[in-house]
Amino acid sequence: MTDRNIRRIAVVGTGVIGASWTALFLAKGFEVVATDPAPGAEAALYHFVQKAWPALERLGLSRNGSMQNLSFNANLAEALAGVDFVQENGPERIELKQKLYAQLDALLPPDVIIASSSSGLPMSQIQVGATSHPERCIIGHPFNPPHLIPLVELVAGEKTSKEAIDRADAFYTAIGRRTVRLNKEMPGHVANRLQGALAREVYYLVTEGVVSAADVDTALSWGPGLRWALMGNMMLNHLGGGPGGIEHFFEQFAGPMTHSWKSMGEPELTPEVQRRLIDSVHEEVGSRSIEELEAERDTLLLGLLELRTRYERTNAALAKAA
Numbered sequence: 672m673t674d675r676n677i678r679r680i681a682v683v684g685t686g687v688i689g690a691s692w693t694a695l696f697l698a699k700g701f702e703v704v705a706t707d708p709a710p711g712a713e714a715a716l717y718h719f720v721q722k723a724w725p726a727l728e729r730l731g732l733s734r735n736g737s738m739q740n741l742s743f744n745a746n747l748a749e750a751l752a753g754v755d756f757v758q759e760n761g762p763e764r765i766e767l768k769q770k771l772y773a774q775l776d777a778l779l780p781p782d783v784i785i786a787s788s789s790s791g792l793p794m795s796q797i798q799v800g801a802t803s804h805p806e807r808c809i810i811g812h813p814f815n816p817p818h819l820i821p822l823v824e825l826v827a828g829e830k831t832s833k834e835a836i837d838r839a840d841a842f843y844t845a846i847g848r849r850t851v852r853l854n855k856e857m858p859g860h861v862a863n864r865l866q867g868a869l870a871r872e873v874y875y876l877v878t879e880g881v882v883s884a885a886d887v888d889t890a891l892s893w894g895p896g897l898r899w900a901l902m903g904n905m906m907l908n909h910l911g912g913g914p915g916g917i918e919h920f921f922e923q924f925a926g927p928m929t930h931s932w933k934s935m936g937e938p939e940l941t942p943e944v945q946r947r948l949i950d951s952v953h954e955e956v957g958s959r960s961i962e963e964l965e966a967e968r969d970t971l972l973l974g975l976l977e978l979r980t981r982y983e984r985t986n987a988a989l990a991k992a993a
């Protein structure tokens with residue numbers, strides 16, 4: 672596998688995730704050719720990119736970052752001609768992905784990496800379709816929306832080469848993504864499993880009437896959530912132990928913490944339970960529209976991303992000067 676210089680990227684499937692990747696790749700100065708068989712996909716994609724662009728401008732476009740570098744071609748073979756990297760975002764169905772990977776594998780030169788955005792399908796199963804060069808197929812799983820959220824989880828399948836993972840890692844890192852490599856395949860990868868574990872307890876607490884949706888959301892977003900945006904669980908445990916660090920944290924909390932796990936809920940999302948959760952969310956939302964709430968989320972998120980970028984640039988400059 673040669674170390675191909677990436678200039679032109681194919682985005683295969685331009686729904687929620689593909690459209691967002693497209694906007695990011697354009698902002699980072701790549702030529703993007705997008706492809707999707709759905710009627711109306713092209714117009715929806717251009718609309719999305721235009722809507723996302725002001726936020727990307729605010730975060731800083733790369734030198735050649737431009738919406739003009741986007742083209743759309745519903746014909747897969749034509750779309751793939753001359754591309755250096757593929758980000759695949761087709762529907763989350765294994766038979767469809769396997770069929771699609773057979774086509775991609777047949778149409779692309781062997782040194783073009785095919786990265787799947789799949790949220791939960793194992794690459795070992797997806798790459799069964801790519802009979803000639805399965806070693807270039809990887810999971811490059813983003814968090815919605817990828818044009819704003821930096822995390823990309825990298826997972827190899829049984830037949831993926833280390834070189835493909837290394838090259839994908841270097842590519843995503845170069846465009847400002849934060850990569851995490853999984854050492855083995857896991858249903859739902861990592862970040863979605865973390866969300867799942869939390870959601871299970873949130874639903875339990877609301878269903879049991881311990882708190883309302885509004886209060887559980889306040890408890891999260893004005894409490895641990897503020898810290899989690901800055902440091903993760905492990906580092907915060909280290910700080911939670913005071914001067915004694917993680918060692919003291921476990922001395923003090925390992926017992927009570929594992930004891931409390933026994934009382935954690937496993938709610939069944941029956942239609943009745945869902946109704947109670949839905950009613951509680953609508954009380955929290957009040958008269959605010961989804962658009963208003965999205966605008967609030969994105970404004971705060973952009974501010975946070977800018978803060979973190981400024982902080983890291985200052986730190987890097989100080990480290991260089993030292």
Ligand SMILES: NC(=O)c1ccc[n+]([C@@H]2O[C@H](COP(=O)([O-])OP(=O)(O)OC[C@H]3O[C@@H](n4cnc5c(N)ncnc54)[C@H](O)[C@@H]3O)[C@@H](O)[C@H]2O)c1
Binds near residue numbers: 687706707759761762
């Ligand atoms: N939605 C999320 O929050 C999220 C987050 C991370 C990863 N993902 C993953 O991203 C992928 C896409 O999810 P989504 O939410 O964007 O779905 P989506 O339904 O919004 O988009 C899927 C797109 O694929 C297109 N498509 C159908 N058949 C195709 C084919 N043969 N070739 C190319 N495109 C085809 C569809 O027309 C549609 O536009 C999935 O694998 C999913 O697991 C989703």
